[in-house]
Amino acid sequence: MRILLVEDDRKAARILAKGLEEEGFVVDVAGSGEDGEDLAGLNDYDLIILDWLLPGIPGIEVCRRLRRRRLETPILMLTARDAVGDRVAGLDAGADDYLTKPFAFVELLARLRALLRRVEGARSSVLEVADLRLDPVEHRVTRGGAPVDLTVKEYAILEYLMRHAGRLVTRTELAEHVWREEHDNLANLVDVHVSHLRRKLDTAEAPALIQTVRGRGFRLAPPEEPGQPAEARPRPRRP
Amino acid sequence: VIGASRRWPLRRRLAVWHAVVIAGILGTTGVVTDTLLGRALQQQLDASLIALAETEAASALDDPSGAIHLHLTGPAGRPLPLRALDKLAQIVDAEGRVLERNAALGERTLPAGPALLGRLRGSEVVVETAEIAPGELVRIASLPIEVGGAFRYVVQVGASLAPQRAFLRTARLVIVVAGAAVVAAVIAVGLGLTRSALRPVDTLIRGARHIGAGSMTERLPEPGTEDEIGRLASTLNDMLARVAQAVEAERRFTTDAAHELRSPLSRLRAALEIALRRARSAAEYEAVLRSALEEAVGLSALADDLLTLARLDAAGRSAASALTLDDAVAGMVGPRRAEAEARGLTLQVDLAAAAQVRISAHDLTQLLRNLLDNAFKFSSTGGRVVVRTAMEDATAVLRVSNTGPGIPAADLPHVFERFYRGAGRAADASGVGLGLAICRAVTEAYGGRIAAESSPERGTTITVRLPLARAS
Numbered sequence: 001m002r003i004l005l006v007e008d009d010r011k012a013a014r015i016l017a018k019g020l021e022e023e024g025f026v027v028d029v030a031g032s033g034e035d036g037e038d039l040a041g042l043n044d045y046d047l048i049i050l051d052w053l054l055p056g057i058p059g060i061e062v063c064r065r066l067r068r069r070r071l072e073t074p075i076l077m078l079t080a081r082d083a084v085g086d087r088v089a090g091l092d093a094g095a096d097d098y099l100t101k102p103f104a105f106v107e108l109l110a111r112l113r114a115l116l117r118r119v120e121g122a123r124s125s126v127l128e129v130a131d132l133r134l135d136p137v138e139h140r141v142t143r144g145g146a147p148v149d150l151t152v153k154e155y156a157i158l159e160y161l162m163r164h165a166g167r168l169v170t171r172t173e174l175a176e177h178v179w180r181e182e183h184d185n186l187a188n189l190v191d192v193h194v195s196h197l198r199r200k201l202d203t204a205e206a207p208a209l210i211q212t213v214r215g216r217g218f219r220l221a222p223p224e225e226p227g228q229p230a231e232a233r234p235r236p237r238r239p
Numbered sequence: 240v241i242g243a244s245r246r247w248p249l250r251r252r253l254a255v256w257h258a259v260v261i262a263g264i265l266g267t268t269g270v271v272t273d274t275l276l277g278r279a280l281q282q283q284l285d286a287s288l289i290a291l292a293e294t295e296a297a298s299a300l301d302d303p304s305g306a307i308h309l310h311l312t313g314p315a316g317r318p319l320p321l322r323a324l325d326k327l328a329q330i331v332d333a334e335g336r337v338l339e340r341n342a343a344l345g346e347r348t349l350p351a352g353p354a355l356l357g358r359l360r361g362s363e364v365v366v367e368t369a370e371i372a373p374g375e376l377v378r379i380a381s382l383p384i385e386v387g388g389a390f391r392y393v394v395q396v397g398a399s400l401a402p403q404r405a406f407l408r409t410a411r412l413v414i415v416v417a418g419a420a421v422v423a424a425v426i427a428v429g430l431g432l433t434r435s436a437l438r439p440v441d442t443l444i445r446g447a448r449h450i451g452a453g454s455m456t457e458r459l460p461e462p463g464t465e466d467e468i469g470r471l472a473s474t475l476n477d478m479l480a481r482v483a484q485a486v487e488a489e490r491r492f493t494t495d496a497a498h499e500l501r502s503p504l505s506r507l508r509a510a511l512e513i514a515l516r517r518a519r520s521a522a523e524y525e526a527v528l529r530s531a532l533e534e535a536v537g538l539s540a541l542a543d544d545l546l547t548l549a550r551l552d553a554a555g556r557s558a559a560s561a562l563t564l565d566d567a568v569a570g571m572v573g574p575r576r577a578e579a580e581a582r583g584l585t586l587q588v589d590l591a592a593a594a595q596v597r598i599s600a601h602d603l604t605q606l607l608r609n610l611l612d613n614a615f616k617f618s619s620t621g622g623r624v625v626v627r628t629a630m631e632d633a634t635a636v637l638r639v640s641n642t643g644p645g646i647p648a649a650d651l652p653h654v655f656e657r658f659y660r661g662a663g664r665a666a667d668a669s670g671v672g673l674g675l676a677i678c679r680a681v682t683e684a685y686g687g688r689i690a691a692e693s694s695p696e697r698g699t700t701i702t703v704r705l706p707l708a709r710a711s
Contacts, residue, residue: 019513
């Protein structure tokens with residue numbers, strides 16, 4: 001899951017980015033409203049965390065502009081202001097949620113998960129495909145009830161595939177949402193990690209869940225279901 | 240009554256006092272008028288009675304027979320003058336025996352007792368009031384007639400007092416009724432006048448009730464007149480504007496202070512929570528602890544600054560002592576040389592104010608420390624910071640200049656505002672924008688003035704002027 005963090009307080013941004021990355025998120029930091037707006041237009045983010053008090057254009061205005069551009073990525077606003085009027089203004093500007101500083105980091109994580117769920121239209125926090133279960137709260141993955149031990153990257157790949165289960169996910173898309181850095185042979189890296197992931201998930205009695213769409217990418221779907229064509233289900237967000 | 244009347248509305252009090260005063264004046268006037276009127280009527284009656292009696296006396300003995308006789312005999316004789324129509328008349332001899340009386344008297348007689356006769360013997364006119372029949376008061380003028388130098392007869396002319404009494408009663412009634420009407424009119428007009436005069440006051444009161452801490456933008460309705468009420472409203476509105484400004488500044492300061500306290504607390508909390516989420520190496524823990532310590536140091540500096548401002552706002556100056564400016568500055572600048580060197584700055588001190596200023600050493604230290612902090616922070620490496628003192632126009636002047644990019648013209652008027660940080664400021668520059676605000680608070684607490692001047696790419700100079708300590 002790729003997050004855009006727009007925060008002018010560099011120290012705070014560094015701390016938050018580090019914490020979020022340890023949770024498996026890929027975090028881009030923008031130090032001003034302008035930069036945030038540019039980055040949001042450039043990359044496809046799963047979430048945007050927006051500080052209210054920014055030099056130049058304020059966070060609420062960034063929020064308004066992104067929404068005017070029909071960007072539907074969930075936006076969580078962070079602020080030291082907690083007047084009711086401010087909260088109302090923030091939500092009305094198009095923010096999906098609002099968190100007052102100082103906040104508990106676990107609450108931020110829970111709200112981010114809730115926002116991701118809302119995009120998928122799901123109520124339960126646990127992701128399930130066939131007998132594969134992924135619990136984003138505990139970071140636990142089980143297959144047929146048996147725990148599966150994954151690295152941070154493998155977990156991130158699986159979470160992204162499961163959140164978009166049944167849909168074709170290209171290598172580039174996967175790389176964008178799981179890796180932060182630009183790699184020369186990112187496609188190769190994706191393949192390597194996916195093959196590791198497959199080896200851990202698939203056993204003799206459990207059939208393969210991650211299908212390779214030759215030359216394009218991957219699709220995670222229950223084995224008996226052929227999976228719908230990518231065009232039939234529009235992507236929930238437009239960059 | 241006075242105590243209760245204090246709780247009455249001004250309108251009622253004015254009307255009541257007005258009515259009481261008018262009623263008093265009218266009452267006194269009425270009593271005096273009544274008395275004077277009664278006396279004037281009496282005198283007029285007496286004069287007319289005496290005149291009739293004298294006429295009678297003069298002609299009493301003019302009969303050719305020489306017998307004494309009355310002219311006021313009534314219908315049998317010649318027509319009477321109008322003023323004598325209702326008069327009673329009689330003639331008595333020196334012993335009070337009635338010799339003759341007119342028809343108006345009928346069978347009655349006017350009293351002529353020994354006391355009256357005695358007084359008439361001294362040959363004077365006597366006018367007195369007597370009751371000749373129950374309830375019938377008569378005014379009588381008695382005049383002696385002498386024949387050959389001897390007191391022989393008395394002519395008595397009387398008139399009933401009833402018409403006079405009736406007239407006085409009517410007059411009294413007119414006075415009382417007219418007075419009451421005047422008092423009622425005064426109350427009504429007074430109430431109306433004061434009501435219309437005080438209506439703008441009621442409007443002001445209703446307006447003022449609306450204005451509270453939450454609605455400081457509202458103003459009192461101004462009647463738009465140049466009178467006392469109009470001036471009161473506009474004066475109050477001016478005061479409200481100043482109060483609103485102060486409240487707004489206070490609110491902004493509180494909001495800013497909360498934000499500046501929350502930001503480091505938020506970082507601290509996030510850093511510690513994230514660090515505790517998993518086991519880490521000793522080096523990682525150390526890095527977290529160091530950054531936490533850094534935040535704690537910053538927070539305590541912020542708390543100190545806020546307390547300093549709060550103290551200066553609340554109490555103004557501290558216990559001041561007379562300090563020689565040059566000595567104090569020299570003592571405070573010395574310890575900062577090492578820091579200046581470490582920053583690659585030249586620190587130049589140029590002292591020429593041997594005069595004394597009255598300021599607490601603590602506050603002067605705060606002032607100088609913040610001025611130097613500011614100069615150091617905004618100097619480019621290799622730059623120069625100059626601390627100068629001088630005597631100008633009987634004030635002690637302290638100037639701290641630094642070379643550097645200078646302050647943008649748009650920011651210059653605001654540099655002494657609390658929590659003001661220029662828009663062009665680097666995001667990671669330390670400090671929250673209280674340093675120069677403290678400088679101004681200190682300077683103004685001791686009756687001084689502070690000013691900033693800056694030119695782009697040259698540098699900035701902050702000038703502090705402090706009044707000299709008076710020799711006492």
